[in-house]
Structure formats: structure tokens, C-alpha cells
Amino acid sequence: MEMIACPYCGMQVNADAAGCQNCGADPKTGVVPEWVKAHDAQFAEHVERPRPDETTRSHFFALPATLLGRVSAGLFLAVLVVFVASLIFDATRHDFSLTIGSVNVVLPIVVVAVCGMIVTGAVAMIGYHERSWAVWVSTLLVVLLMAAEMVSALLGGE
Numbered sequence: 001m002e003m004i005a006c007p008y009c010g011m012q013v014n015a016d017a018a019g020c021q022n023c024g025a026d027p028k029t030g031v032v033p034e035w036v037k038a039h040d041a042q043f044a045e046h047v048e049r050p051r052p053d054e055t056t057r058s059h060f061f062a063l064p065a066t067l068l069g070r071v072s073a074g075l076f077l078a079v080l081v082v083f084v085a086s087l088i089f090d091a092t093r094h095d096f097s098l099t100i101g102s103v104n105v106v107l108p109i110v111v112v113a114v115c116g117m118i119v120t121g122a123v124a125m126i127g128y129h130e131r132s133w134a135v136w137v138s139t140l141l142v143v144l145l146m147a148a149e150m151v152s153a154l155l156g157g158e
């Protein structure tokens with residue numbers, strides 16, 4: 001068995017081998033076949049590329065790490081502010097309204113915001129591994145509140 005130095009990387013290779021064990025080059029010509037280069041490039045990329053849950057590392061006791069999570073939490077904050085404002089307006093017997101023409105658009109805006117908040121929160125959690133408490137709240141609490149509201153309406157018979 002004759003051993004020769006690989007012309008490409010210098011490794012000792014069996015002269016009869018089809019390719020160097022170290023770099024894949026032909027031991028006689030030193031040419032690295034395209035498929036070996038492609039495989040190496042793919043492997044390098046696979047090793048260096050961070051895993052998705054590392055790029056968007058997010059913990060329960062942290063603020064949202066993802067853009068969608070932040071949007072969701074921001075919408076929750078906005079809806080909360082509108083809700084508190086409406087309670088204050090109610091308590092002081094003022095009308096809480098924002099009108100376009102003759103239509104009070106407060107409720108439609110809140111409904112759209114709540115839908116956006118749930119959708120963005122769910123996508124952030126499922127698609128981007130968002131785990132922040134703020135997104136849990138904005139995504140699930142509202143759903144739970146609506147469920148509780150429906151149950152109490154059923155039980156109350158009104």
C-alpha cells in the first residue's frame with residue numbers, strides 16, 4: 001500500500017484512494033471535487049448558524065425579545081389604558097367617545113387592537129419562541145377574560 005501526501009492538505013493518503021480522507025481532494029491531482037466543497041460549505045454553515053431559539057432567547061421574567069412580542073405587549077398596554085380611561089369616564093358620568101362623523105369608534109378600535117394583540121402574541125410565542133410574561137398576558141389573559149365573561153353571562157342568565 002503506497003502512501004502519498006495529499007497535494008491539497010498534506011495528509012498521508014493511500015495512493016489508490018479516490019479521495020483524501022481529510023479534505024476530499026483527489027490524491028493525484030489535488031483537485032477538490034465540487035460536491036465536497038458544497039458539502040463543506042453546507043456543514044460550516046450548519047455549525048455556525050445559531051439555532052432559532054438562541055437568536056430570539058426569551059425568558060418569562062423578561063420583556064419581550066421579539067418584535068411581534070413587543071407589538072403584542074404594546075397593544076395590551078394601549079387597551080389597558082383605554083379600559084381604565086373608560087372606567088374613569090364612567091365613574092365621573094362623562095361620555096367616553098371618539099367619533100368619526102356620528103360613529104363612536106372607541107369599541108371598533110379596541111376590538112381591532114385586541115385581535116391584533118392576540119394574533120401577534122400567538123405568532124411570537126409559537127413561531128419565534130417568545131416566552132415573556134408580557135406576551136403571555138397579552139395573548140392568553142384576554143382569551144381567559146372573554147371566556148370568564150361568557151361563563152358568567154351563561155350562569156347569570158343575562
Ligand SMILES: [Zn+2]
Binds near residue numbers: 009011
Ligand atoms: Zn487532503
